[in-house]
Each structure stands twice: as structure tokens, then as C-alpha cells.
Amino acid sequence: GNSVTQMEGPVTLSEEAFLTINCTYTATGYPSLFWYVQYPGEGLQLLLKATKADDKGSNKGFEATYRKETTSFHLEKGSVQVSDSAVYFCALSESSGGYNKLIFGAGTRLAVHP
Amino acid sequence: EADIYQTPRYLVIGTGKKITLECSQTMGHDKMYWYQQDPGMELHLIHYSYGVNSTEKGDLSSESTVSRIRTEHFPLTLESARPSHTSQYLCASGDREKLFFGSGTQLSVL
Numbered sequence: 001g002n003s004v005t006q007m008e009g010p011v012t013l014s015e016e017a018f019l020t021i022n023c024t025y026t027a028t029g030y031p032s033l034f035w036y037v038q039y040p041g042e043g044l045q046l047l048l049k050a051t052k053a054d055d056k057g058s059n060k061g062f063e064a065t066y067r068k069e070t071t072s073f074h075l076e077k078g079s080v081q082v083s084d085s086a087v088y089f090c091a092l093s094e095s096s097g098g099y100n101k102l103i104f105g106a107g108t109r110l111a112v113h114p
Numbered sequence: 115e116a117d118i119y120q121t122p123r124y125l126v127i128g129t130g131k132k133i134t135l136e137c138s139q140t141m142g143h144d145k146m147y148w149y150q151q152d153p154g155m156e157l158h159l160i161h162y163s164y165g166v167n168s169t170e171k172g173d174l175s176s177e178s179t180v181s182r183i184r185t186e187h188f189p190l191t192l193e194s195a196r197p198s199h200t201s202q203y204l205c206a207s208g209d210r211e212k213l214f215f216g217s218g219t220q221l222s223v224l
Contacts, residue, residue, distance in 0.1 A: 032211050038155075043118075043204055043215030087155055093211045101147070101162060101172075102213060107155035 002027040002094045006105035009087075013080055013112050021075040021108045023064075023090035031092040033057075033066055033073040034102065038087040047075075047088070080112045117141050120205050120216035127195055128224050135190045135219045137205035146188040147213065150174060151202040163188055195223045 007022040025033065032051045036044040048057030053068035062077045073090060090105040118139040127133060139146065148161040159172030163182040177199070178192050188207075192199055200223050206213040 034211075036213075036215075041217070043120075043217045044157075044206075044213070045215070046212055049211070089157065100211065101159060102211070104149075104157040107157070109155070 002031070002092060002103050004090050004092055004103055004105035006088075006090050006108050009107075009109040011108060011110045013110070015082055015112055015114050016079045017112075019075070019077040019080045019084075019110070021088055021090075021110070023073045023075065023105060025071050025073065025090075025092050027071075027092055027094070029095075030068070031094060033064070034091040034093070035062070035064055035073070035075050036089040036091060036104075038089065038107070040086070044089060080110070082112045082114055085110055085112045118205065118207050118214050118216045120203075120219050122219060123217065124220045124222075126222045126224065129194075129196055131195050131223075133192050133195055133221070135203055135205075135221070137188045137190070137216060138186050139188075139207040139214070140186060141207060141209070141214065142185065143207035143209055143214075144185065145208040146182070147206040147208070148172070148178075148180060148188070148190050149204040149206065150176065151204055151218070157204070161190065195221075197223045199223050 003026045034049045035047040037047045038044045048059040050057040050066035056065045064075045087107045091102045121136045144165045146163045149157045158174035160176040161180040204218045205216045
């Protein structure tokens with residue numbers, strides 16, 4: 001079945017460092033891909049998405065490019081801030097029997113220190 | 115700003131009690147979901163609904179049940195809570211592929 005694999009955390013960075021969180025997927029067909037973020041004590045929020053190969057999603061300085069050849073959707077940010085500390089989830093959409101739902105990775109915790 | 119609400123935010127109860135976790139959304143979404151989030155943060159889909167009177171079990175087997183009598187309301191019920199049910203429960207609703215999540219209910223069963 002479809003699945004998403006993320007790099008294990010926690011990822012600990014100093015403020016203004018470059019961030020990469022790796023995400024690869026296994027899927028039949030061409031799913032849409034997403035990054036969600038969960039801040040402490042809150043639910044998940046959509047951070048960015050890409051719906052087809054070579055699409056780049058971007059939001060709040062974060063970017064991710066849909067790479068079909070490597071089945072990857074790595075999240076990057078050029079300069080992280082303390083306020084970016086959160087758990088980041090990679091996800092893909094799965095369609096089955098006329099229904100669609102999201103399959104999430106295990107999440108990667110990011111801690112940014114001043 | 116997402117308009118999806120979960121209550122209670124925290125719940126501590128004893129074994130054997132019946133509980134209902136509430137989830138409501140004001141966005142008119144047909145699709146609603148319940149995820150269970152384990153301490154390692156991984157999310158597991160336990161129930162979903164694509165409209166009134168439609169409910170399906172998710173990928174992770176769960177002893178909980180759900181109902182969808184009104185579009186905006188998707189409660190989850192445990193008839194007899196056990197310590198193994200201790201977890202974070204997240205409700206979500208969606209329009210096409212975008213999901214909006216509630217803040218979750220942290221359930222602890224003693």
C-alpha cells in the first residue's frame with residue numbers, strides 16, 4: 001500500500017540555520033503531496049502542497065518540490081527561527097473506491113535554539 | 115482560521131467508563147476524520163465519514179465508534195474505556211484534499 005517515510009527526529013538547529021527534512025513516498029499513480037505542521041498544544045495545519053511532478057509548494061519561507069524520479073518531497077527553509085519549532089508531517093493523498101484520504105508520515109520534531 | 119472544535123481538551127477518567135469525544139465544524143465540509151496520535155507523534159486514521167449517515171473504519175483498528183447524524187457533528191464514543199485507549203485524538207474535516215484539524219482531545223484512562 002501507499003506509505004510515507006520521514007527522517008527521524010528530533011532535528012535541533014540554531015536560529016538562522018538551513019533546514020532540510022527528508023520525505024520519500026511509495027504510491028501507485030501520482031498522488032498529491034503535503035507538509036503539515038503541528039505547533040505545541042495545537043492541531044495540524046497545512047503548510048504547503050504540490051499536486052503534480054516538478055511542482056514546488058511554498059509558504060512562510062518553507063519550500064518543497066515534488067520529485068517523481070526520486071519519489072521525494074523534502075522540506076527546506078533557508079533560515080529557521082525559534083518560532084518554527086514544531087512537529088512536521090509529510091503526507092500524500094490516497095484515492096480508493098471513490099474516496100480519498102491522507103496518509104501521514106511519522107512526523108519529525110524540529111527544535112530551534114536562539 | 116479553521117472552524118473546527120473539539121471538546122473536551124483534556125479528559126482523565128477511570129477504566130470502564132463510557133465517554134464521547136465531541137467534534138464540530140462550521141465550514142460545511144462533507145468529509146470528516148478521526149485520527150489517533152500516539153506518543154511518538156505518528157497519526158493513525160481510525161474513522162472517517164463522507165457525509166451524513168456515512169461512516170467507515172480507518173486503517174487502524176479501534177474499539178471506538180462514530181456517528182454522523184448532522185453534517186457539522188462527528189462524535190467518537192468509547193463504550194468502556196481502558197488504559198490502552200490513552201492517546202491524543204484529533205478530528206479533522208476537509209474540502210477536497212485539504213484538511214483542517216481541531217486542537218485535539220488528550221484522553222487518559224486510569
